[in-house]
Amino acid sequence: MNIKAFNIVNLLPLIMLSSLSFADDTSNSKLHNIARNVSPDRIEKDIQKLVSFGTRHTLSQTTSNTKGIGAARRWIKAEFDKISAQCGGCLTVYYQSETISDDKRIPTPTEVVNVIAIQKGQSDPNRYVVMSGDIDSRVSDVMNFTSDAPGANDNASGIAGTLEAARVLSQHKFHGSIIYAALSGEEQGLFGGKIMAKQAKKEGWKIKAVLNNDMIGNIEGVNGIINNTTARIFSEGTRSTETDKEARSRRFTGGEVDSASRNLARYIDKIADQYIPNLDTMMIYRLDRFGRGGHHRPFNQVGFPAVRIMETNENYNRQHQDLRTENGIQYGDTIDGVDFDYAAKLTALNAVSLASMALAPTPPADVKIEGAVKPHTTLSWRSPSKSENPQLAGFKIYWRLTDAAQWQFSRFVGKVDQFTLENVVIDNYFFGVASVAIDGTESPVVFPGAAGSFDQ
Numbered sequence: 001m002n003i004k005a006f007n008i009v010n011l012l013p014l015i016m017l018s019s020l021s022f023a024d025d026t027s028n029s030k031l032h033n034i035a036r037n038v039s040p041d042r043i044e045k046d047i048q049k050l051v052s053f054g055t056r057h058t059l060s061q062t063t064s065n066t067k068g069i070g071a072a073r074r075w076i077k078a079e080f081d082k083i084s085a086q087c088g089g090c091l092t093v094y095y096q097s098e099t100i101s102d103d104k105r106i107p108t109p110t111e112v113v114n115v116i117a118i119q120k121g122q123s124d125p126n127r128y129v130v131m132s133g134d135i136d137s138r139v140s141d142v143m144n145f146t147s148d149a150p151g152a153n154d155n156a157s158g159i160a161g162t163l164e165a166a167r168v169l170s171q172h173k174f175h176g177s178i179i180y181a182a183l184s185g186e187e188q189g190l191f192g193g194k195i196m197a198k199q200a201k202k203e204g205w206k207i208k209a210v211l212n213n214d215m216i217g218n219i220e221g222v223n224g225i226i227n228n229t230t231a232r233i234f235s236e237g238t239r240s241t242e243t244d245k246e247a248r249s250r251r252f253t254g255g256e257v258d259s260a261s262r263n264l265a266r267y268i269d270k271i272a273d274q275y276i277p278n279l280d281t282m283m284i285y286r287l288d289r290f291g292r293g294g295h296h297r298p299f300n301q302v303g304f305p306a307v308r309i310m311e312t313n314e315n316y317n318r319q320h321q322d323l324r325t326e327n328g329i330q331y332g333d334t335i336d337g338v339d340f341d342y343a344a345k346l347t348a349l350n351a352v353s354l355a356s357m358a359l360a361p362t363p364p365a366d367v368k369i370e371g372a373v374k375p376h377t378t379l380s381w382r383s384p385s386k387s388e389n390p391q392l393a394g395f396k397i398y399w400r401l402t403d404a405a406q407w408q409f410s411r412f413v414g415k416v417d418q419f420t421l422e423n424v425v426i427d428n429y430f431f432g433v434a435s436v437a438i439d440g441t442e443s444p445v446v447f448p449g450a451a452g453s454f455d456q
Contacts, residue, residue, distance in 0.1 A: 027274050028440055030172070030359075031352045035275050037168045038351060040344040046160035047217070047343075049075065051150040051335050056137040058188045059110060059145035069184065072135055073113055076182045079163055080117040087170040091117045091180075098195045105142060105188040112191045115182040117166055119174070121358060124388035127176040128200075129357045130210040131165050131350050132193070132295055133158025134186040137333070140322045142187060147322065152335040153311075154319055155186070157217035161347035168351050174358035175391055176208075183295050186214075187320075193298035201302050201456075208454050209264050209357055209444070210306035212296035216346040217338035221313025228342045230280050231272075231349065234296075234308040235265040236287045238451065241303040246450040253369075254402070254430060255451025257285060260305035260444070263432065263452060266406055267444040268307065268353045275352045279345055282312060283405060303456045305444075309346060356442070361389040361435035363443040363454040371426035379448065380418040381433050391437040397421065398445045399429040407445060412436065 050056065053072045062070030077093060084091035096116050101109040115135070121127065137151025138144070150156075159182050166180040185191030193212075200207055219228040237256050238247075250256065265283045272281045288294055288308060296306035315337065323332035364381035371377035379397055386392070394414040398407040399421070413419040432445035432452065446452050 028356070031275050031355055034168055034172070034355050035348040035352050038164055038344045038348040040340040042167065043160045043164050043343050043347065044340040046079075046163055047152055047156045047335060047338060047340075050156035050159060051152050055145065055147065055149040056135055056151055057145035057149055058106065058112060058136045058185045058191075059143075069136060073115055073182070073184065076115045076135065076159065076163070080115065080166065080180065083163070083166050083170055084117070090170050091119055091166070093117045096195060096199060098191075100185065100191055103189060106185075106191070112185040112195060114184055114192045114196055116196070117180040119166070119170060119178045119180070121175050121177040122173055123175045123390055124362060125177050126204070127206045127208060127362050127388070128179050129176060129208055129354050130179040130181055131162050131213065131354055132181040132183050132210065133160075133162040133213050134192070134295060135159060135182050135184045136187050138187045138320055140320060142320075150323075150332065150334050152333050152338050153217045154215050154333050155213075157215060157338060157343050158213035161213050161216055161343060161350060164344070164347050165351040165354065169355055172355065174355065175389065176358040176362070178354050178358050186295050190293060190295055190298050193295035197298045197302050197304065200304070206362075207299070207304045207456075208363060210296055210299045210304055211268070211350050211353060212294050212306060212308045213310070213346070213350060214294045214308060215310045215314065217340070217343040218311045218315055218318065219313065219339045219342050220315055220337070222315045222317055223313065225313045227313055228339060228345070229278050230282060230312040231346055232282045232284050232310055232312050233265040233268055234284045234286055234288050234310075235259070235261040236300050237262060237285060239303055240301055242450070249449060250451045253449060255447055255449065258430060258432070258447035258452045260446075260452060260454045261300060261307055263444045263447060264305045265307050267357075268309070268349065269406065271353045271356060272349055276345060276349050279349065281349070305454060309350065311342070311346075357444070359391070359439065360437045360441040360443045361392040363446045364395060364433050364435055365453070365455050367433050367446045367448045367452070369426065369431055369448040375425060376420050376422045377424050377426040377431065378418065378420040379431060379433055381446070383415070383417050384435065389435070391439070393436050393438045396434045396436050396442065397431065398434060399424065399431045401428070402430055407432070
């Protein structure tokens with residue numbers, strides 16, 4: 001009798017945990033509408049236009065109005081300007097550039113030009129979430145800047161998605177700011193991202209998320225798999241800016257799989273489950289694919305949370321290839337290899353993720369945890385500014401088993417800056433805290449300490 005009673009009592013924390021899952025989360029009608037308003041037809045039209053420039057190689061011509069990287073970036077800027085005009089001037093659109101030279105892939109001085117459009121937030125304008133795509137394209141020889149390089153999927157799809165997200169989100173107002181970035185120089189060395197990240201650090205932008213979209217339109221893999229129901233999110237495990245002291249702390253308290261970037265990936269994965277029908281995202285615990293890179297990396301390099309969103313099944317016959325047919329196989333990144341409905345689905349994932357973060361309060365800062373040799377776990381944090389975050393309803397504590405990929409349990413604790421989870425032992429779980437808005441939108445979860453901080 002006593003043994004049975006003891007076992008039941010000790011199971012009570014687990015019974016409590018199982019009742020505090022994502023099932024208590026409520027979806028937001030505005031976010032559902034944003035997802036529905038993304039148009040495959042507009043994305044198709046934009047990709048067709050980008051392909052029409054022949055090549056968008058970083059070293060290609062800049063004076064023609066119809067061919068080359070110059071014509072492409074001017075068209076992108078004109079599209080952002082048009083979107084801004086339709087929302088009463090809600091976007092600040094400008095070129096961001098730097099001259100690069102003496103690089104093995106840019107041997108002569110070349111102006112690398114990004115196109116940036118900023119939708120300023122209403123109450124917290126210096127807090128940013130970013131969606132990016134790459135303007136440039138290439139063929140087999142990375143230095144060949146004259147041959148046709150349609151770059152339909154790599155990466156006109158990412159640019160088209162970014163433009164479409166701007167069209168949809170510019171019809172709404174948000175507390176935080178949203179940046180739509182068309183970056184250049186990716187194939188030559190991630191230069192566009194480096195230029196933008198450098199400006200952001202210099203000017204003190206509070207970037208909480210960078211969603212880099214690189215190839216979001218292919219559903220037919222070189223392995224023969226055809227699948228339009230999954231996508232991948234790549235994220236780094238620990239920050240490249242981590243100090244020796246921070247690494248030592250992480251060794252003992254955890255955080256190898258709880259960087260800000262990784263919890264950003266979990267956030268997007270949850271958005272997919274709630275708002276994007278027939279899409280399951282794979283969280284890849286890796287900075288990027290083997291031996292390859294993308295424009296999220298320069299942001300990671302200076303400490304910003306950043307992930308890569310892309311298709312699951314790549315077709316290498318369509319990437320970085322001269323246009324040709326060999327042994328019955330068609331090579332080249334042409335528009336017939338893009339599935340526009342799928343590109344729209346991944347664009348909607350981006351748009352809803354950006355909107356949710358921009359509607360929500362900023363993530364809590366200075367999250368700390370204690371509970372060693374105690375039956376309870378206590379978390380504390382610093383609340384965000386009331387003037388910048390008038391929508392703040394309170395905070396939610398999340399926790400999960402240490403081998404679980406996604407947050408499993410949660411508890412809303414209100415407008416406090418400290419809370420104790422009774423009979424939840426610190427050694428058995430990973431913990432984090434999210435800010436919650438009145439409308440139910442939430443910030444990404446912040447893991448305690450430097451390992452999981454969203455502050456740079």
